[in-house]
Amino acid sequence: MSTTSEKKVSSKVKQDVDTPLESESATVDAAFKTTIVWVQAILKAVIFISIFGAAISARLFSIIRFESIIHEFDPWFNFRATKYLINNSFYDFLNWFDDRTWYPLGRVTGGTLYPGLMTTSALVWHTLRKIGLPVDIRNVCVLFAPAFSGITAIATYYLTKEIKDSSAGLLAAAFIAIVPGYISRSVAGAYDNEAIAITLLMVTFMFWIKGQKTGSILYSSLAAIFYFYMVSAWGGYVFITNLIPFHIFLLILMGRYTSKLYVAYNTWFIIGTVASMQIPFVGFLPIRSNDHMAALGVFGLLQIVALGDYVKSKTPTKKFRIVMIVSLLVILAIGVAGLFFLTYMGLIAPWTGRFYSLWDTSYAKIHIPIIASVSEHQPVAWPAFFFDTQFLIWLFPAGVFLLFLELKDEHVFIIAYSVLCSYFAGVMIRLMLTLTPVICISAAVALSKLFDIYLDFSKAFDKKERNWTSLVARFAVSGSFIFYLYLFVLHSTWVTQTAYSSPSVVLPSTGPNGQMALIDDFREAYYWLRMNTDEDAKVAAWWDYGYQIGGMADRTTLVDNNTWNNTHIAIVGKAMASPEEKSYEILKEHDVDYVLVIFGGLLGFGGDDINKFLWMIRISEGIWPEEIKERDFFTPQGEYKVDSSATQTMKNSLLYKMSYKDFPALSGDGKLMDKVRQQVISSKDVGPLDYFDEAFTSENWLVRIYKVKGDEPEGRTWREVGDFERKHANNNKRRQIAKPELDLRV
Amino acid sequence: MNTHIFYWLFATMALCFRTVLCESFTPTASWENLEYKRVLDVTKGYFAEKIALRVKNVDSIPISEYYLALPAHSAGKVSIFTAAIPGTDTYLNCQLVPNITVFNDGDFASYGVVHIPTPIEPNQEFSFVAAIYYNVVGIPYPEHIAITDDQYLLTETDRLPFSAYRTYEGTFSITGSDSFEEINLPENENLRGSIEGKSIVFGPWNDIQPFEKEEPVNVVYLHNAPLSDVTFLKRDVWVSHWASTLEFEEYYELTNRGAKLEKGFSRLELMKDQQQKLSIQRTHYMALIEMILPKGSFGHYYTDLVGMVSTSHVQEDHFVLKPRYPIFGGWNYNFTIGWTNQLSDFLRVSDEEDMYILSVPLLDGQQDSSYDNTQLSIYLPEGAKIANVDAPVPFVNLSLNTEKSYFDLNKGHVKVTFNFKNLANEIADGRILIKYQYTQAAFYKKPVSIAIYIFVALMSFFLLKNINLTVTDK
């Protein structure tokens, strides 16, 4: 609630600032001028504080509605890594080999993560302790993203100020503070790399623009240092690595080369590159991978252009022209040939799969099911743009257009940024995040331009020049845009509250009397694992839950969200898709003690394992096309069924049996509707489970944990034991009494 | 190898030591038990034993110490040992002693000594009732049961009065359950127990020699309640003079020592069981944990290692927690709860200047639970000086240090830590008393030091800003 009011205040105050800016041109005495400056400074400080407050409080919905908890999947890993970092030295952290994931392979965690996030929060934690605030590390991690989004707003202000002026800056800062597209990845508890990366992105760009504008080595070095920080925090740093050279390249093509560009770019490039190689995960990539070659190429190009520029200043234009063209052609040819040669020789790594999927949206589907199976890597649905940015999305092109009209060097940067990012965001929903800042900046430019003209009521006080029609027009336009701003605030609050504040570990629901209740099955089951299983127990679950099991249940997992080893993931997929006997063998081979499946059929939770089953099958089919066939899981009509018309392969698969064990028996007549798939499961469809024991099932059946049975003491297979017992039980069947139907407590 | 030898040596030495100790001690036979009535109460998750004694001094001199022998299986498990004169409120001074007597079969007896206020003259009689609480409970019998089954426990104990003195008449009974059954019956039918109402009674026996033994009693009884055992309790009490509150935070590591599940867990079976049984009916698994807190508590919270647990509610001074999952036999659970009380309910201002007396209950919490290890810490405000401490039961050790908390810019809160073993909720009302001095100066020192720090920080920020400008304006 506070957000709304604060934002309203800030947007109103902003207009107050704009007006004095305009009226300043009028001749006023010096005393009045200084007061105005003071009032402006104070107003600006107030606006900043309220923007900061709005940015943070908008992100606290998740804490208010739920609790201070780490969200989703990846943040759990980051949280675990942070805890490791504060309990061990920094060098231990960098050399951390984690044998509690990817059993039995383990993971060289220290060398395969971006340490920026953990290091920053550990630093914050230590500093707070030093100044007498021994807060829990969890709270530091939970509140990390909101705090940094406040800083993002300030960095955006300075960036936009460089692009246009400070009133546009304030608007941009206010936009970025509450725009849902950014909030989606930075609510309290979203302790992910993006939380810090967007801040760093903005700071780096801000320093870059400053450096590029002034030609100051200092600003470029700062840009390089923040670039290094960004490299240490997020894999998306490649975006900067390519965008800045692209900016320079465009400027050179436009014939806008100056020594300032030379100074700014080279300083940034050299310090940034060598610094980025300090991150173990990045290593020598900056000189090996193709993603970074553009930067290197532009670096070389700049040297030549600089030389050319020097030569040009000394020689007559006409002669220089020829010299330049020839040398450029030669260099270009050598460069391209060299690049091909080096890639061919394997000295430079070819582009990664994720990169290819940026250009060809169907690439992933064909070649790498594991990348395609991540929902973040799906193309964006068009309404999402409006959902995430509301009216900014149509101000955005207007802003870009206005920048085109003026087209200063720094405007080229923003234009390049917006064009590139719009494309990427259309391809991969995750990159919506990098697009959002530029939308805010462009929209702020457009809107502030509009306000510059239409909020100027100075003529209204001047009787001579008063023009009623223009006044009315001004009122209408500015009034409607202020109304749009108000709508934007409402929209953002609503979206944040409803769509982006769920931790996805805890699900909201309504209790019997309409009050809010929480479905806490994930933690229930993870906590059971943590408390009641052996400390070295190995848990097999689909990789989505790997980080959560590591973080909450503190048990060894076979696969997790790091997904670095496709084969290993395929093994788990194969175990899930195979019949029991075979799965038992596979799981025994990998020393698995428990198998965890997610089952949403009782609750209607759509993201469960049966719905992800096709990905498991596809990934394992990629490795064992002989044994696992996707076709076998579809009915002859080509439908994906789980009821009595399901194929035998489906019914025999481990996942099916584990999901539906005892489920139909919940109702009196042995028939129960699966709420996710809207199909009726009956008792006779679900075969008995002989090799696994139910170890735990959570209250709403969302998480089911099975124990892998040990060796049979008499040397029989568990199937034989099961058959024997069933035969025995059949004889006693007559004695059974009909059980009353159970009400479900959901 | 070396370590092996070392351990071996160590073990031998320990043995020697013990032998030396024991052989040196057998209580002199200066008493005779005229009556020895032992009642074992098994209602709770720990054993409560009452021994009503009528004793006579058979020595030639007045004696004031009576040694009560305790069997080996209770050694190191005694929570409370008290003695009182029946019909009055007079409690006798009594304590456990380290001396033990070792028998030929390797078994041993330990002792608690009861100090009688006025020495008993020769040939005079004296009556008292000793109450002993053990952190011991029967073992599940059978060990594995189904979710819907009732839980039975088996206990094994001495049949005859276990005493260092000669006993003329002794009886033994077990109470506290709806059903008792003796198993492994002895050959001699006279020794067998008989059911009388809601208890099983053995004896009476006449003229029993010191440490005379018969076949032990094995009794199976119905105990359809979880055996809640807190293996570790960390209880922190924060005194805040500024907020005038007493904040409690308790971390529990809990185990159900009851019967394990026969065929693994089944949610289906559990749902059926919960439907069929009335909510009042007790079950052998722990679906709810009921904490009893001091009156007037507020600001409750309930969390565990993975975050908040939303299933709890407060009814007056009852804090009802629903654990994340029902705790079956052999399952563990740990959690943290906290609440706040008004300081005035626990703190008294002493007559002396700046002196305060804090009185904190030893335990709050479940009605039926034993506590293996308890660590109770009391955090006094920064700058407090401790004058005296007192605990209602013997503690293993006591330590005094400081710990930094929010805005502790000097030495930190003064922390007094007690370690206890084998507590039972029976003594929850016992009070820890701490007398400490907290001056007005210390009271105001805190905000002043915070203000100074902030001021210094701001000043240095401005200074830095100025310096920075001069550098760049070169």
Next chain:
Amino acid sequence: MVYLEHQFSNRDTESIMAATAKVTKETKQTKPAQQAGMIKDFQEAYHLSMKSYWEQVNKDSRLKLIDIFCAFLVILGVIQFSFICLIRDNYPFNAFLAGFIICVGQFVLLISLRLQLLNPFQNISRNRAFGEFVIASLVLHFICLHFIN
């Protein structure tokens, strides 16, 4: 305003760029004929630049110093590179990289300084440029030292 000036100063460059496409065609068609002329042009351009360069350097001894340092760095870089090529092994690759990059980096920074000494940018005095150069060099050296192990 500043921006406009700078745009004017760059007008010739722009026109060159605009003409690029056209000229490329021309060069392609008349390449053999113009070959000799081009070499001559090249030589002429080279001589002219060298001449003005020496003039420039002799005017300001600081530039001379910078240029000598630059030359030294180039030589150092070349030596390192050829060493790696000679022994055909780049085992402590990070050490080599650090050594090589610091040469390149320092070179680039020196050139940047040189450019600013010649015509200082607006708002940045020569002294400030030097100060910034020192800071950047320190940062560069620190990172490379760390990299070199």
